[in-house]
Structure formats: structure tokens, C-alpha cells
Amino acid sequence: MRATVLSRYGGPERLAVAELPRPVPGSGQILVRVAASAVNPVDIEVRSGRAAARVSHGFPMVLGWDLAGTVAQCGADARRFATGDRVVAMSAQTATGIGTHAEYVALDERLAACAPRTGDLRRAAALPLAGLTADQALELLDPAPGDTLLVTGAVGAVGGFAVQLAAARGLAVQALVRPGDEEAARALGARRVFTARAAIPAASADCLFDTAGEPSALAAVRDGGRAVSVVPTRPLVAARGIDVRMWFVEQDGGRLTRLSRLVDDGVLTLRVAEVFSLATVGEAHRLLAAGGTRGKLLIDPRLGN
Ligand SMILES: NC(=O)c1ccc[n+]([C@@H]2O[C@H](COP(=O)([O-])OP(=O)(O)OC[C@H]3O[C@@H](n4cnc5c(N)ncnc54)[C@H](OP(=O)(O)O)[C@@H]3O)[C@@H](O)[C@H]2O)c1
Known part of the structure; x- marks a missing residue:
């Protein structure tokens, strides 16, 4: 072959x-x-x-x-x-x-x-890889329905699935994207879209999922919130009682079965x-x-x- x-x-x-x-x-x-x-x-x-x-x-x-x-x-x-x-x-x-x-x-x-x-x-x-990473990271973050989640790199492969999964769970999604990607982020389910980290109000999110390698985004998380990064070369640094984790994707056919169904249900594109x-x-x-x-x-x- x-x-x-x-x-x-x-x-x-x-x-x-x-x-x-x-x-x-x-x-x-x-x-x-x-x-x-x-x-x-x-x-x-x-x-x-x-x-x-x-x-x-x-x-x-x-x-x-x-x-x-x-x-x-x-x-x-x-x-x-x-x-x-x-x-x-x-x-x-x-x-x-x-x-x-x-x-x-x-x-x-x-x-x-x-x-x-x-x-x-x-x-x-x-x-598979991007979907599993997003789903496993969200599970680790364990947000409550109605929580505000900031996703950086929100129209990327991992970030895009995270926005869709989070929106489907009733989270209020904030997105950090490159200029020009605002509409794409909204189409995925983001409620508020930012193209500059400095524009995101401080402490406006309960949790953060960093897929862009943008550790300064932690400033947008409230004291005692939660944050997960998947970019080990640019890790988040814990501060203000925020629970900070690094996640590495794991193989999981069972979870992939569920994600595959979410594609059929129109939740994931x-x-x-x-x-x-x-x-x-x-x-x-x-x-x-x-x-x-x-x-x-x-x-x-x-x-x-
Ligand atoms: N730990 C793990 O298990 C795991 C698993 C999967 C992925 N990852 C890592 O996660 C990261 C994302 O992976 P991916 O497959 O989703 O990559 P991707 O499809 O390239 O998505 C990354 C997105 O973030 C955007 N971005 C980068 N810096 C930004 C910034 N400062 N502000 C706004 N947007 C920014 C990129 O825009 P541009 O394209 O314009 O730069 C792109 O849209 C990579 O570093 C990858 O290595 C880790």
C-alpha cells in the first residue's frame, strides 16, 4: 500500500x-x-x-x-x-x-x-482529533449551564468545535478570533466576538478554553474561575484563584461515537x-x-x- x-x-x-x-x-x-x-x-x-x-x-x-x-x-x-x-x-x-x-x-x-x-x-x-480535544477540554472545564465561556482561536479546528459544543450546552460563548473571522464565529454560536485580547472586558468570563496560545486571555476570567489550555508551548499561569489546567487529547472511540451523532444532528459542522x-x-x-x-x-x- x-x-x-x-x-x-x-x-x-x-x-x-x-x-x-x-x-x-x-x-x-x-x-x-x-x-x-x-x-x-x-x-x-x-x-x-x-x-x-x-x-x-x-x-x-x-x-x-x-x-x-x-x-x-x-x-x-x-x-x-x-x-x-x-x-x-x-x-x-x-x-x-x-x-x-x-x-x-x-x-x-x-x-x-x-x-x-x-x-x-x-x-x-x-x-476525530479536533472534536475529541474540544469535548474532553470542555468536560475538564465542567461549566454550569448559563456560564460564560471564552474560547480563543474560536474559528480554528479545536476552537470551532468547542464553540459549537458549548453553545449547544447553553453556555454564553465569547470568542477571540482574527479580524475578518467575526461572522464565522457568530455562525458557530458565539454570542460576543472580539478580535483583540485587550478588548475583552476583565473578569467577564467564568471559564476560558485557550486554543490560540494566548495566555493573557486569563485576564478575562473572573477570580476563582476555571481555565484549560491545549497549547503547552504557551501555558496559562495560574492567578487570582483560577483553576488552570493543560489538556492533551486522549483516544476514545466511545466519545467519538457521540460526536459523530452530533454531526448527524447538525450540532457540529x-x-x-x-x-x-x-x-x-x-x-x-x-x-x-x-x-x-x-x-x-x-x-x-x-x-x-
Ligand atoms: N493538547 C492537545 O491535545 C491538542 C490537541 C489539538 C490541538 N492542540 C493545539 O491547539 C492549537 C489549536 O489547534 P487547531 O488544530 O485548532 O489549530 P487551528 O485550526 O490552526 O486553529 C487555531 C486558530 O487560532 C487562531 N489564532 C491564533 N492566534 C490567535 C490570536 N492571538 N488571536 C485570535 N486567534 C488566534 C488561528 O488563526 P490563524 O490561522 O490566522 O493563525 C486559528 O484560527 C494548536 O496549538 C495545537 O497544537 C493541542
Whole structure:
């Protein structure tokens, strides 16, 4: 099978298509024929070597955490899915060594969920990592209905899902976005939208979800409030009795099942910017690193060069 392989840390040019053996699903695993995967900021961190300390396996490496596809084969004792089922999954590639930028991926069936029934299966690859991160971070924040939540980077992949999930839970969402993204943030469910951190009234939010790496946003949280960041390079610094946490996404097929249903229910929207081939994953890395993309960058292994 074809896969995009990293043989050495470095720039996007290090990513190259290679022929690898098709994985064989082990006990409790499913083999998925990939319809699409997605590029996430973590892929750039891994490729460049900045995340080397967190990578548990050697070269050559297949990157990618998200996948949407069709079950091609079930391993022994894998009973949750049948051949032909449409699934989504997140593989914590740095920990498991199982990357998704490939034609086929074998992984534990407990990491997978039925894909949303509605729409192009490829678009579902926008959901797993960003959706799980947003949902798990919100659970950690544990806001009460009616609380005010500030989301930074609110039209980003993680921030966008967080705004939608929070609005659906009856929270009053404040959004910090780049100038020009105000309407997009409102469309996701934000009630108040700011394009400059300094414009957000001090202590106006009960809690903060920082996806933009904007630690100064803590000033917008009331004394004794709660805050979660997912950007370890720009952590929040606890102050004024605010409960401050850092969150790292965890694999969770059960939670992904619920998120997939929320897509079908129209609570979550899948935003896709562009689709790349396995041979052009490096271009997707360049685009994501440059900033300004709105919607996920997907990889379709069936596309030619
Ligand atoms: N800890 C974890 O488990 C975990 C999981 C997922 C993601 N993450 C991290 O979370 C962050 C967001 O990930 P993502 O996939 O959502 O990225 P993304 O889609 O690029 O979203 C980030 C958004 O924040 C915006 N932004 C950045 N700085 C801003 C600022 N000062 N004010 C307003 N908006 C700002 C970006 O705008 P521009 O594009 O214009 O810069 C973009 O819209 C990344 O740092 C990623 O590494 C961590």
C-alpha cells in the first residue's frame, strides 16, 4: 500500500510517498481502507523534530492522527464493526506509532466510531482529533449551564468545535478570533466576538478554553474561575484563584461515537478547506504552518499526485 513516510526529522520536503506492506489487523483490531485523513498542528511538531521527546518509535514513520474510511477486514475478536462499515478514528500517532496518512490503517476497534451518516465520508476526517480535544477540554472545564465561556482561536479546528459544543450546552460563548473571522464565529454560536485580547472586558468570563496560545486571555476570567489550555508551548499561569489546567487529547472511540451523532444532528459542522494527495502532504504542512487556513486540510490517499 502507499503511505506518506518521514525518514528523518526536517522540513516538509522530508515527507515522501513509499510502498509499505498492507497492515494485517491483529486481535481486537480492524483494518480500515482510508477515505481521508487530516493534517493537524501536531504533525508539524513531529515532522520538524520539535516533538521528538514525545515520539515513542523510530523511522520510517507514518504521520497523521485522524481517519475516516471503510472497514476492510476485522481481526480476531474484533466484533464492534463489520466489513464495509463507515468509521472514523483517532490514533495517537506519537504514542502508538500508527499514522493515518496511508491507504490502509490497522488499529484497535475501540478507537473507532461509526462515521456520521450524512455527507461525504472524507469530510468526517475533520472530526476525530479536533472534536475529541474540544469535548474532553470542555468536560475538564465542567461549566454550569448559563456560564460564560471564552474560547480563543474560536474559528480554528479545536476552537470551532468547542464553540459549537458549548453553545449547544447553553453556555454564553465569547470568542477571540482574527479580524475578518467575526461572522464565522457568530455562525458557530458565539454570542460576543472580539478580535483583540485587550478588548475583552476583565473578569467577564467564568471559564476560558485557550486554543490560540494566548495566555493573557486569563485576564478575562473572573477570580476563582476555571481555565484549560491545549497549547503547552504557551501555558496559562495560574492567578487570582483560577483553576488552570493543560489538556492533551486522549483516544476514545466511545466519545467519538457521540460526536459523530452530533454531526448527524447538525450540532457540529465539518469544515474542510482543501484536499491533498499522499504526495502533497508536505504542501498541506506548509499551508497549515503559515496560518490563516479556515477548515481542515484533508489527505485523500486515492488522489493521484
Ligand atoms: N493538547 C492537545 O491535545 C491538542 C490537541 C489539538 C490541538 N492542540 C493545539 O491547539 C492549537 C489549536 O489547534 P487547531 O488544530 O485548532 O489549530 P487551528 O485550526 O490552526 O486553529 C487555531 C486558530 O487560532 C487562531 N489564532 C491564533 N492566534 C490567535 C490570536 N492571538 N488571536 C485570535 N486567534 C488566534 C488561528 O488563526 P490563524 O490561522 O490566522 O493563525 C486559528 O484560527 C494548536 O496549538 C495545537 O497544537 C493541542
